[in-house]
Amino acid sequence: MPGRRVIYRIISLILALLSFALAATPALAQSVRAAADSRATDSADNAMPVEVLTRRRAALLARLEPGIALLRSADHRSLHEHPQDSDFRQDNNFYYLTGLETPGSWLVMFKPERGPGKLLLYLPERDPAKEVWMGPQLGPGSEVTELTGIEAVHPASEFEAEIVRRLAQPEAFREYPQLYLPLGEGAESTREIVELAVQARRSISDLGTPLAELRLVKDSVELARLRRAIAITVEAHRQAMKAVRPGMYEYELEAVVEYVFRSHGAERVGFPSIVGSGPNSVILHYDRSRRRMEESDLVVIDIGAEYGYYTADLTRTLPVSGKYSPRQRAIYELVLATQAVVIDSVRPGTTFWELERIARGHMRVHSKGLCGGGGCDRYFLHGLGHWLGMDVHDVGSYATPFVPGMVVTIEPGIYLADESLGVRIEDDLLVTEEGHEVLSADLPRSVAEIEALMGQAAEPVGRR
Ligand SMILES: [Mn+2]
Numbered sequence: 044m045p046g047r048r049v050i051y052r053i054i055s056l057i058l059a060l061l062s063f064a065l066a067a068t069p070a071l072a073q074s075v076r077a078a079a080d081s082r083a084t085d086s087a088d089n090a091m092p093v094e095v096l097t098r099r100r101a102a103l104l105a106r107l108e109p110g111i112a113l114l115r116s117a118d119h120r121s122l123h124e125h126p127q128d129s130d131f132r133q134d135n136n137f138y139y140l141t142g143l144e145t146p147g148s149w150l151v152m153f154k155p156e157r158g159p160g161k162l163l164l165y166l167p168e169r170d171p172a173k174e175v176w177m178g179p180q181l182g183p184g185s186e187v188t189e190l191t192g193i194e195a196v197h198p199a200s201e202f203e204a205e206i207v208r209r210l211a212q213p214e215a216f217r218e219y220p221q222l223y224l225p226l227g228e229g230a231e232s233t234r235e236i237v238e239l240a241v242q243a244r245r246s247i248s249d250l251g252t253p254l255a256e257l258r259l260v261k262d263s264v265e266l267a268r269l270r271r272a273i274a275i276t277v278e279a280h281r282q283a284m285k286a287v288r289p290g291m292y293e294y295e296l297e298a299v300v301e302y303v304f305r306s307h308g309a310e311r312v313g314f315p316s317i318v319g320s321g322p323n324s325v326i327l328h329y330d331r332s333r334r335r336m337e338e339s340d341l342v343v344i345d346i347g348a349e350y351g352y353y354t355a356d357l358t359r360t361l362p363v364s365g366k367y368s369p370r371q372r373a374i375y376e377l378v379l380a381t382q383a384v385v386i387d388s389v390r391p392g393t394t395f396w397e398l399e400r401i402a403r404g405h406m407r408v409h410s411k412g413l414c415g416g417g418g419c420d421r422y423f424l425h426g427l428g429h430w431l432g433m434d435v436h437d438v439g440s441y442a443t444p445f446v447p448g449m450v451v452t453i454e455p456g457i458y459l460a461d462e463s464l465g466v467r468i469e470d471d472l473l474v475t476e477e478g479h480e481v482l483s484a485d486l487p488r489s490v491a492e493i494e495a496l497m498g499q500a501a502e503p504v505g506r507r
Pocket residue numbers: 044045356429452454469
C-alpha cells in the first residue's frame with residue numbers, strides 16, 4: 044500500500060496466544076510457489092529456529108556499546124473482559140529476538156566491555172485460573188529456554204526488583220554505561236523505565252535504530268515467511284480477478300481476498316485491505332469497501348496477507364467489465380512501463396531516491412498528452428515504494444542504499460480524480476547480488492494476462 048510510513052494495527056482475527064503455527068521450514072520455502080500446497084503446517088514444524096534467534100541477538104549486541112538493553116513485549120488488552128484477547132499481536136522487535144508471543148514479558152540484554160553478552164527473559168507466571176479459559180500458557184521454565192535459547196528465564200514479577208533497582212545503582216553505570224530502550228516504535232511500553240533513568244541521570248540510547256538496521260536485511264527464515272505471505276496474496280489476487288463483475292460490491296471482493304488469506308494459513312491481514320472502484324480508485328488508503336461496482340469502473344485492489352509476522356503488499360488495478368477501455372488501457376500501460384523501468388534498476392547500491400527520480404522521469408517523458416498539458420507524473424501522488432517486512436511500511440532509513448537481502452515494494456500510480464480513474468501496480472522485490480528477484484512474478488501484470496485470467500470462471504469460495 045502507498046503512503047506515509049504508518050504502522051498498521053490490525054483487524055482482529057482469532058489468534059490463540061500460544062499459536063506457534065507461524066514459522067517456515069526449508070521444505071516450506073521450496074514449496075512456496077505451489078499455491079495449492081500453501082496451507083498451514085502443524086506447529087511442530089513452525090517454531091522459530093533457536094540458531095536464527097541466537098544469531099539475531101548476537102548481531103544486535105555486536106552493534107551496541109557496553110550497556111544494558113531493555114525490550115518489553117506487547118501487553119494484554121484487558122484480559123478479564125476479553126479472555127480470548129483475539130487481537131493480541133506481539134511487538135515486532137520482541138518477536139524478532141525471542142520468537143515468543145507471550146504478553147507482559149521483558150528481554151534484558153547486557154553488553155559488557157569484553158566477552159559475550161548476558162541475556163535474561165522475564166515472563167508472567169502461569170495462572171491456572173486463566174488457563175481454564177485460555178488453555179496452557181507459557182511461563183518461566185525450561186520450555187522457554189528450549190524455544191529461545193536463553194538460559195535465564197525468571198518470573199516477570201521479579202523484573203522490577205532486579206532490573207529497576209540495578210538501573211538506579213551508580214556502580215551499574217561503570218560496568219554498563221549505556222541504557223538502550225526503544226525510543227520510536229514500542230517506546231510507550233518502557234515509559235516507566237525512562238522516568239526512572241531520568242531520575243538516576245542516565246542517558247538513554249535508541250534500541251530501535253540498530254534493530255531497524257538488522258531488520259532491513261532479511262535472513263532465511265524471514266525470506267521464507269515473506270515468500271509464503273506473497274504466494275498467498277498472489278493467489279488472493281488471482282481469485283479476485285476471476286470473481287470481479289459489474290454489480291458486485293467492493294466488500295464482496297474483499298471477502299474473496301480475505302477468504303483466500305485465511306484458508307491458506309495467513310493469520311491476519313498485514314494492513315486493511317484496499318478495494319476501491321471508480322471514484323474510490325483515486326483515494327489512496329480507501330478501506331471502507333461499501334460501493335457497488337459499475338461496468339465502466341476500474342478497481343484498485345491493494346492487499347497483503349500476513350504470515351508468521353511478515354506481510355506481503357501487492358496491488359493490481361482491474362477493469363470491472365473484464366476489458367480495459369482504450370483510455371484505461373493507455374493510463375495502465377504507462378504505469379506498467381514506468382514500473383518495468385524501475386524494476387530493471389533495482390540492484391545493490393541504488394536508493395529509493397534514485398528509483399523515484401527514474402520513475403517520475405519516465406512517466407513525464409512518455410505521457411504524450413495523456414494527462415493534459417503537463418506530464419502524468421503530476422498525478423503520481425505518493426512515494427514509489429517502501430521497505431517490506433514485519434510491518435507493511437517496514438522500519439529502516441529510506442536513505443539507506445540497497446544491499447542483497449533487502450525487500451522492497453515498487454508501486455507507481457496515476458490518479459485522475461476528475462475521471463474517477465486511478466491506477467496503481469505494486470510488486471514485491473528481493474534485492475540480490477545480481478540485481479533483484481520479483482517475488483510476486485507469478486501474478487499477472489500485463490493487460491493481456493489480466494484480461495485472460497478475468498475471462499475465466501470464478502472459483503466457488505466456501506459454500507455458496
Ligand atoms: Mn505498498
